[in-house]
Amino acid sequence: MATFFGEVLPVTSRAVDEDEEEDDVTAVPTIDPVVRWTENFSVEVEKLQDRKIPCTVFILALSVEANAFSDIYLKPFGYEPVGEILPNPKEDVTSSQSSTTDKTCSINRCRSNPAVYLCQCKVDILPEHSYAWVKLLIDRFDLLSADIIILTSSGMSGYCSDLPFSDLETPFLRCLKSESFTGFPKCKILEQPNMVTGVPAQLMTFCQVYGYRAVTYVCFKEKRYMDIADIKAFIPLLQTKAVKDITEVNKNAEQMLREAVKLHSLHDMMYM
Template sequence: MATFFGEILPVISRAVDDDEEEESFENLETSVKLKWKKEVKEELEVTKDEKLQVDAFVLAIGPAATGFTQTYVTHQNYEIIGALFCGMKEDDVNTFGQTSPTDKTCYIYRKCDYPSALVCECNYDVRPEYAHSFVNQLMSCLNLSEGHVVILSSAFTSEYKSEIPTSDMNPPFLRALKTAPFMGTPLCPYLEQPNVVTGLPAQVMTYCHIHKVKAVLYVCYTDTIHLDFATMKTFQPLVETTPIHLIREKNTKASETLKKIVDLHTKHSTLYL
């Protein structure tokens, strides 16, 4: 059964026996690999509950959200401390050095002068069947009892349900959801019913709801299938919100950084045309 956030849960056909079903779920779990740098592993081992203390955590999902954080947050004074590898095949490279815009790595960054601030950048959309394992492996390593979580993601306007015609929506635009412990007011309107959030963003919000973590989700609705400046810049006002304003790094060359990111994705998208 889906929760009130409407995430997609992995569904296995009933036309299999119990052994086949159990094996299918095991394969989903083992398809997500969480790896920490050696020094972080040592930190986890000496903590009482084997969790990193986190006061601010930003999870960017998809190229637009990741482009925003790469430009305005993690472009300097951050270090990679871990990575999640999703849906890896036997011939896929499983290292900390992947840089392709379509790689299957979600990097975890830590602010050098603020160790309790983490950013996880998923340069691609994690498939719904991996979302549960992804969230459990990542969030179980973080102590967020006093922390704030921000999830950034994007979706197409074709998925947005409204009485307003699509032609009058003026995309891209932001909508938000939050958990009850998050006492602040989101910077944009709340996501209206009957719209729902699915996949990884929904799994993270559900986890935060169950564990009473302060969390807010911002979804950017766009009408383009290609990464562009407008979609990434839709997130820009969020640099003044909690907790992003505490962990951002000013970038005097933000426009250049955005252009490089768009060019990289455009080059990859047209490579096989």
């Protein structure tokens, strides 16, 4: 089983005098993320005895491909926004932003099954901030009996294999699961010495230590920009036990795929 790595170690250059380095380094204040619920959902949360939200399925989408997959294949089943996570409490970011390129982190609840939640994180979370994000989720949701599914992507440059890259068909899916996960993954287990980092690593570490059921699916892709094939790499997940009952066939999927890729292409070109 591949390892998940959540520790962040400082790297310093030995070419710099240590005394001089200590003088130059100043403490950077850390700002913990906060969650902001919608008005109606906030009333529901206040009525809970321990203010922990009951949850049977929690899906966390982190990469642009994972979020596009969620928008096209999961959300059409019927989800309502119930809150958002703000990286900086001082930022004025609202859930009214609905563009697939908006840098938001929205929390959505399934209308037909209120114990199912989809968290779409479209902000870039630095590794050193990942612990605070995971702690926020753990403190707000009762995940002890939930199926936790994490979706993310990684470039092929970070993938280690005995096979030459020319023999690997990209994109492809790999997974990493906690020991308590009892389902059957729809892809191969992530091979050693590969690892996941950041929020997936922190959340998987927590789930492994405390016996939560969790699985991370990683789409390894060759292209830098979003591609239809990269989004479709997550489709096997629709047949998993935890997901198959909370989704339905989207007849407009192909059109939405093309529109999502086009939108991201235009957005990326603006910042080249």
